[in-house]
Amino acid sequence: MSALSKNLGLCCAILAGSHGLPAFAQKNSAPIYQDPFDLGAGGASLTRASQVGVLFSNPALLAYGGGFHRWLGTEFSVLSNRESIETVRGVITGSGGEDDASAESTEGTEEGSETADFVEKIFDDPVHIGWGSTLAWITSLGGFSVFSRFEPDLRARQFGATGLPEVRFRAESYHGAIAGTSLRTPWRWLAFGAAAKYLYVSEPDIAVEITDEAKIAELSSPDFVQNLASHNTGVGLDGSVLAFFQGRRVDYSFAGKIDDIGDTKLSGEQNPESFRQVMSAGAAITFHTGADALHLALDMRDIGEVYGEPLYKRVHAGAKLTLRTWVGLSAGIHHGYPSFGAEVDLILLRLSATSWTREMSNTPGLDTRRIWLVSLSAGI
Amino acid sequence: MKILSICTAVLLLSTACGSGENNLADCEKGSASVPCEEGSAEDRARKALDAGDPATAVQILSDLITAEPEVYARYPLLASAQAAVAGFDILNVVRAQFSGGGSVFDLMKNFLPDPATMTTEAYQAALVSMAAAVTTLRSVPESQRVAAADAGESWAKSTSFQLTLYQSGYSVMYLNQFTFSTTNPGEIDVARLETMSDADAAAILANLAAAASVQQGEQGAAVQSAVASAQASIAAQPGTTDRERLIAYTRSRQSS
Numbered sequence: 001m002s003a004l005s006k007n008l009g010l011c012c013a014i015l016a017g018s019h020g021l022p023a024f025a026q027k028n029s030a031p032i033y034q035d036p037f038d039l040g041a042g043g044a045s046l047t048r049a050s051q052v053g054v055l056f057s058n059p060a061l062l063a064y065g066g067g068f069h070r071w072l073g074t075e076f077s078v079l080s081n082r083e084s085i086e087t088v089r090g091v092i093t094g095s096g097g098e099d100d101a102s103a104e105s106t107e108g109t110e111e112g113s114e115t116a117d118f119v120e121k122i123f124d125d126p127v128h129i130g131w132g133s134t135l136a137w138i139t140s141l142g143g144f145s146v147f148s149r150f151e152p153d154l155r156a157r158q159f160g161a162t163g164l165p166e167v168r169f170r171a172e173s174y175h176g177a178i179a180g181t182s183l184r185t186p187w188r189w190l191a192f193g194a195a196a197k198y199l200y201v202s203e204p205d206i207a208v209e210i211t212d213e214a215k216i217a218e219l220s221s222p223d224f225v226q227n228l229a230s231h232n233t234g235v236g237l238d239g240s241v242l243a244f245f246q247g248r249r250v251d252y253s254f255a256g257k258i259d260d261i262g263d264t265k266l267s268g269e270q271n272p273e274s275f276r277q278v279m280s281a282g283a284a285i286t287f288h289t290g291a292d293a294l295h296l297a298l299d300m301r302d303i304g305e306v307y308g309e310p311l312y313k314r315v316h317a318g319a320k321l322t323l324r325t326w327v328g329l330s331a332g333i334h335h336g337y338p339s340f341g342a343e344v345d346l347i348l349l350r351l352s353a354t355s356w357t358r359e360m361s362n363t364p365g366l367d368t369r370r371i372w373l374v375s376l377s378a379g380i
Numbered sequence: 381m382k383i384l385s386i387c388t389a390v391l392l393l394s395t396a397c398g399s400g401e402n403n404l405a406d407c408e409k410g411s412a413s414v415p416c417e418e419g420s421a422e423d424r425a426r427k428a429l430d431a432g433d434p435a436t437a438v439q440i441l442s443d444l445i446t447a448e449p450e451v452y453a454r455y456p457l458l459a460s461a462q463a464a465v466a467g468f469d470i471l472n473v474v475r476a477q478f479s480g481g482g483s484v485f486d487l488m489k490n491f492l493p494d495p496a497t498m499t500t501e502a503y504q505a506a507l508v509s510m511a512a513a514v515t516t517l518r519s520v521p522e523s524q525r526v527a528a529a530d531a532g533e534s535w536a537k538s539t540s541f542q543l544t545l546y547q548s549g550y551s552v553m554y555l556n557q558f559t560f561s562t563t564n565p566g567e568i569d570v571a572r573l574e575t576m577s578d579a580d581a582a583a584i585l586a587n588l589a590a591a592a593s594v595q596q597g598e599q600g601a602a603v604q605s606a607v608a609s610a611q612a613s614i615a616a617q618p619g620t621t622d623r624e625r626l627i628a629y630t631r632s633r634q635s636s
Contacts, residue, residue, distance in 0.1 A: 158430075158470065158471045159426070159429040159430070159437075159457070159460055159461070159464075161534070161535075162456045162457060162460075162535045162538035163456040163457040163458075163459060163470075163538055164470065164538050164541065164542070209534060209537075211541060215534075310417045310419075311417065312403070312405035312415070312417050333404065335403070336404040336410070336414070336417075337404070359403065361423060362417070363417065363418075363419025363420065363427065364403035364406040364407075364410065364416075364417050364419065365403050365409070365427065366419065366423050366426060366427050366430070
């Protein structure tokens with residue numbers, strides 16, 4: 001096997017092998033957990049969120065809607081970018097090694113060949129996969145959920161940060177519990193919300209030049225792997241407000257939210273050290289009949305730009321169309337790219353599929369992942 | 381309401397499915413109605429490199445270094461872009477096994493532009509770009525580079541490694557001018573070696589010596605070993621001048 005395959009293959013094995021350690025791209029203005037249907041609507045969820053997403057997006061939303069009991073159940077989702085699927089398929093079918101140079105540089109065992117194929121592929125196509133799950137009970141007064149989300153990302157570049165070929169591993173590993181409640185006011189149109197959360201988080205971000213054998217050796221040390229597996233913990237508080245003006249055919253909503261009030265300090269040896277306080281605002285208009293609704297929303301996250309994200313990553317716009325309460329379609333703009341989703345809400349099951357694009361850098365088009373997600377919820 | 385819903389759904393889905401390759405905020409390919417985000421100069425350079433346009437990256441990074449010459453971490457990235465303009469395939473270099481013990485000329489020939497497939501002008505331009513890459517890396521004060529490398533700074537280790545690669549690569553490119561046929565692409569014309577001057581031979585050997593003497597860690601050790609092997613072989617050739625020994629060495633490689 002060539003030096004490239006050997007070194008990069010080793011990097012990948014070490015980094016990918018740490019998947020029990022969950023673990024990207026550093027916290028930004030997005031909520032730590034988002035419902036798939038909301039992501040399909042561009043992530044514009046301050047004025048309307050689905051199921052457990054209410055707790056993370058805007059707990060004041062709990063005050064509106066019918067009945068006391070809203071949801072008791074679990075949700076599980078898996079996601080991947082298209083290239084990851086193609087990479088795996090290419091390696092399995094043996095079509096991954098299209099490059100002549102790679103063919104020349106691979107030799108020996110079939111296993112070695114597959115590794116070389118994988119190595120060659122990730123120079124062209126990044127790997128981004130992940131999963132998320134929740135277990136929640138949501139009522140009109142409040143809700144509680146435990147959640148877990150893990151999204152690793154692996155990208156190799158011919159020209160890394162210092163000009164040499166580099167592989168970079170990042171991950172977002174967010175787990176914990178959240179409890180939220182809403183507070184109605186004497187004015188029917190105004191409600192407040194609050195959510196307290198316990199967080200168990202890690203955001204590894206490791207770049208390795210594949211020529212740097214000393215660094216690769218360092219990565220394979222037990223101490224490094226143990227350190228990578230550790231998470232930081234902390235407790236945080238979110239606050240929100242919702243002004244909801246209901247009409248016969250048209251509703252208007254205006255929302256405000258402060259995430260991580262006073263900054264959420266995280267203790268431990270991993271990154272990040274804190275989640276910073278973020279202020280966001282949103283507005284929406286909903287056209288509805290008794291059974292169908294069309295919700296058009298616009299969110300502006302991180303108004304104070306504390307995370308330094310450019311405008312196009314902080315503005316989320318989208319539409320949600322719900323038909324007869326059991327079919328939903330959503331579409332929007334997420335990080336400057338179109339997003340869309342669909343869900344079918346059966347009696348005990350909810351199936352949803354979503355696709356959106358995530359820009360990993362702040363520069364449009366530099367480091368994008370088109371992500372596809374499927375989700376299954378079971379509950380009442 | 382039904383008609384409105386259906387129309388809206390169709391509109392949104394067609395919008396969502398019908399596009400998506402380009403970011404709306406992209407200054408070149410985005411929407412004119414959306415405020416564009418240009419990104420940092422470094423990101424633009426990186427984008428150009430990813431798109432296979434190292435010449436643009438060279439321009440952007442050169443401007444950045446002119447504006448802030450003390451930010452040495454940018455130098456190795458600029459050098460790699462300059463080497464890419466020269467046709468040096470760094471990814472193929474990394475793919476290769478440097479532990480095989482072959483000479484640097486054998487190792488490098490597959491990663492460098494082939495003078496037999498290029499016009500003389502294009503090859504000279506590539507040679508100039510490779511020289512520029514070496515100059516860029518040499519602009520980093522050695523004391524700073526060594527100290528930063530000792531402190532584990534990856535830019536410094538990359539600078540040392542690339543300096544070894546590009547200096548040896550430049551030597552091979554320089555020598556190749558005198559070995560490849562100008563009339564029959566892909567063929568070796570040993571007779572052309574006679575056109576090499578004493579100054580040319582001195583330049584080739586000086587770059588090899590410089591490549592061998594770059595202080596660095598394990599990263600470039602295999603390349604330096606290959607360079608040292610070539611230097612020893614050249615020194616062992618018959619002849620009274622560097623030029624004669626280099627010509628003899630090249631002839632012996634061709635005949636073997």
